Amino acid sequence: MNNILVMPMIIPLLTGIILVFLRHYIKTQRVLGILSSIATVVVSVLILHQIQQEGILRLDFGGWLPPYGILFVADSFSMLLVVTTSIVTGILLIYAFSSIGKQYEHMFFYPFVFFLVAGVNGSFLTGDLFNLFVCFEVMLLSSYVLITMGGRKIQLIESIKYVTINVLSSWFFLMGIAYLYGTVGTLNMAHLSVRIAEVGQGPLLTVISLIFLIVFSLKAGLLLYFWLPGSYSAPPTVIAALFGALLTKVGIYAMFRVFTLIFYHEPVITHTAIGVMAILTMIGGSVGALAYNDIRKIVSYNVVIAVGFILAGLAISTEVAFQGAIYYLIHDMIVKALLFLLVGTMIYLTGKAKIEEMSGLIRNYPTLGWLFFITMLSLAGIPPLSGFIGKVFIGQGAIESGSFILLIAAFLSGIFVLYSLLRIFMNCFWGETIINEDDDVPLKKGMLVPCILFAIMTIAIGIGVEGLAPYVTDAARTLMNPEIYIDAVLQGNR
Amino acid sequence: METLITILVGFLVMIAVYLLLSRNLIRVILGTAVLSHAAHLLLMTMGGLKKGSAPLLGEDAESYTDALPQALILTAIVISFAVTAFLLVLAYRTYKKTGTDNLQQLRGFEDE
Numbered sequence: 001m002n003n004i005l006v007m008p009m010i011i012p013l014l015t016g017i018i019l020v021f022l023r024h025y026i027k028t029q030r031v032l033g034i035l036s037s038i039a040t041v042v043v044s045v046l047i048l049h050q051i052q053q054e055g056i057l058r059l060d061f062g063g064w065l066p067p068y069g070i071l072f073v074a075d076s077f078s079m080l081l082v083v084t085t086s087i088v089t090g091i092l093l094i095y096a097f098s099s100i101g102k103q104y105e106h107m108f109f110y111p112f113v114f115f116l117v118a119g120v121n122g123s124f125l126t127g128d129l130f131n132l133f134v135c136f137e138v139m140l141l142s143s144y145v146l147i148t149m150g151g152r153k154i155q156l157i158e159s160i161k162y163v164t165i166n167v168l169s170s171w172f173f174l175m176g177i178a179y180l181y182g183t184v185g186t187l188n189m190a191h192l193s194v195r196i197a198e199v200g201q202g203p204l205l206t207v208i209s210l211i212f213l214i215v216f217s218l219k220a221g222l223l224l225y226f227w228l229p230g231s232y233s234a235p236p237t238v239i240a241a242l243f244g245a246l247l248t249k250v251g252i253y254a255m256f257r258v259f260t261l262i263f264y265h266e267p268v269i270t271h272t273a274i275g276v277m278a279i280l281t282m283i284g285g286s287v288g289a290l291a292y293n294d295i296r297k298i299v300s301y302n303v304v305i306a307v308g309f310i311l312a313g314l315a316i317s318t319e320v321a322f323q324g325a326i327y328y329l330i331h332d333m334i335v336k337a338l339l340f341l342l343v344g345t346m347i348y349l350t351g352k353a354k355i356e357e358m359s360g361l362i363r364n365y366p367t368l369g370w371l372f373f374i375t376m377l378s379l380a381g382i383p384p385l386s387g388f389i390g391k392v393f394i395g396q397g398a399i400e401s402g403s404f405i406l407l408i409a410a411f412l413s414g415i416f417v418l419y420s421l422l423r424i425f426m427n428c429f430w431g432e433t434i435i436n437e438d439d440d441v442p443l444k445k446g447m448l449v450p451c452i453l454f455a456i457m458t459i460a461i462g463i464g465v466e467g468l469a470p471y472v473t474d475a476a477r478t479l480m481n482p483e484i485y486i487d488a489v490l491q492g493n494r
Numbered sequence: 495m496e497t498l499i500t501i502l503v504g505f506l507v508m509i510a511v512y513l514l515l516s517r518n519l520i521r522v523i524l525g526t527a528v529l530s531h532a533a534h535l536l537l538m539t540m541g542g543l544k545k546g547s548a549p550l551l552g553e554d555a556e557s558y559t560d561a562l563p564q565a566l567i568l569t570a571i572v573i574s575f576a577v578t579a580f581l582l583v584l585a586y587r588t589y590k591k592t593g594t595d596n597l598q599q600l601r602g603f604e605d606e
Binding site: 130133134137141144145148151153156157159160163164167168170171174175177178179181182187 | 514519522526529530532533534536537539540541562563566569570573576577580581584585587588591592597600601
């Protein structure tokens with residue numbers, strides 16, 4: 001019993017509701033938004049600390065003991081993601097202040113960002129499969145509004161694709177839940193795990209697990225990513241960064257949760273399927289990242305590659321690989337947000353989106369150029385930056401378990417990431433400058449500061465990885481040993 | 495009874511898939527609506543139909559009906575209502591902006 005657990009979801013939710021009524025007071029909205037983000041970060045860090053001392057925490061709503069009631073469960077894995085989500089959102093809000101424009105701020109931009117965060121944090125924290133569906137829908141409905149906000153032609157067209165595919169996968173999710181409830185008669189994740197371990201994961205349950213695999217693959221963009229590049233390159237920069245940093249990660253989280261806690265008995269079928277899909281995702285993402293000249297498309301395909309890479313860690317499924325995947329997940333949320341911001345800023349400065357139309361930006365905007373350089377190195381996994389440690393651990397896990405094909409695919413994808421970003425760097429930042437000093441668009445401080453904050457974070461995580469290690473080790477240990485999670489939730493009353 | 499309803503769910507899914515694959519935007523939206531009904535009906539069936547009396551303490555019955563699927567469906571219906579309403583508005587806005595509701599013509603707007 002611990003009421004603080006609900007705060008990471010309730011604070012954004014209440015903030016969103018309050019901001020709806022403050023529609024015309026933009027200054028107040030901004031101040032409240034920042035304060036609420038800071039509050040969420042502080043609360044999440046407190047919970048993360050408490051978990052290290054007291055073990056996994058849970059909150060039974062209405063006092064209904066599990067497995068009967070709905071509950072929130074916080075282990076290190078979910079809280080690490082909640083902390084990262086809250087920090088990333090806070091920094092993205094700062095970028096929004098100077099870039100999003102009055103029109104959006106009047107049309108409830110801030111409330112919907114907070115509703116989105118409430119859904120994301122709720123999905124990370126919930127311990128009930130149906131509640132996960134509900135939190136997913138909270139998140140998705142806000143994302144539908146955010147992607148269409150502004151109503152440009154391209155946004156409307158892309159959002160139809162995005163909304164339809166997500167509605168379809170949501171109803172798949174509901175059918176999976178129905179089958180699971182009909183088979184084992186419970187929806188509490190820990191209880192599901194116990195019951196499935198009792199009856200054994202037969203062919204029927206494995207088929208149900210594959211339905212969940214399809215659902216979460218659609219949400220995460222694992223192999224079924226065809227909708228992703230289009231819809232992530234349509235909305236304004238901040239919204240695209242929010243999507244690129246957070247949305248696919250929720251699908252990845254759900255996949256980790258379901259396939260380490262509930263359906264972990266038939267790795268030959270499920271985890272092999274995930275491995276094959278991860279490889280195909282990395283190949284497809286690499287092809288896409290090299291094929292396009294539109295920088296927004298290139299970074300969207302980079303999101304796809306990262307999804308494949310993180311889920312390679314799940315397919316390998318050893319403790320070291322889990323550690324690597326968690327490190328990389330945290331790193332990716334931060335660096336993808338940074339990458340989307342940088343690309344958006346480049347488009348804002350030049351008014352163009354094709355790489356061959358830009359040149360010599362580093363002469364006009366040196367800080368921006370160096371920030372892009374750091375991002376590129378971080379994504380490629382160069383040592384002092386945050387991408388390195390995740391790659392090392394996933395590589396180590398792959399070698400230990402002998403999954404060499406995954407290893408090769410994962411590391412080759414790193415080279416393609418580097419090459420696709422180098423292409424942007426060399427074409428857009430190097431060479432003769434196309435902008436004269438006179439009609440040089442000034443780079444706003446409000447746009448540069450968030451980028452610098454993200455860059456500091458990626459360097460800090462890379463150098464101070466020791467500080468993060470106890471949390472990640474604990475998270476990986478819990479993923480590897482589902483009993484820890486089950487004991488914490490059910491505490492003997494099975 | 496359960497078998498019958500399951501077959502009905504299958505029919506609904508079949509209709510939904512047919513509608514979803516058509517080119518007309520409104521038909522696609524109707525398809526998602528029908529699909530959501532199929533999912534709700536499946537949830538209901540999976541809990542078992544008509545097995546006992548209402549799950550209230552006052553009722554002295556041998557067995558009680560499982561109330562959980564109904565709670566789940568209620569939530570799912572609200573969500574599907576919201577999503578369908580949003581999709582309809584989105585379709586209308588798209589039609590106003592592009593002048594077509596044919597999905598074949600809605601692809602490939604490379605630039606603004």
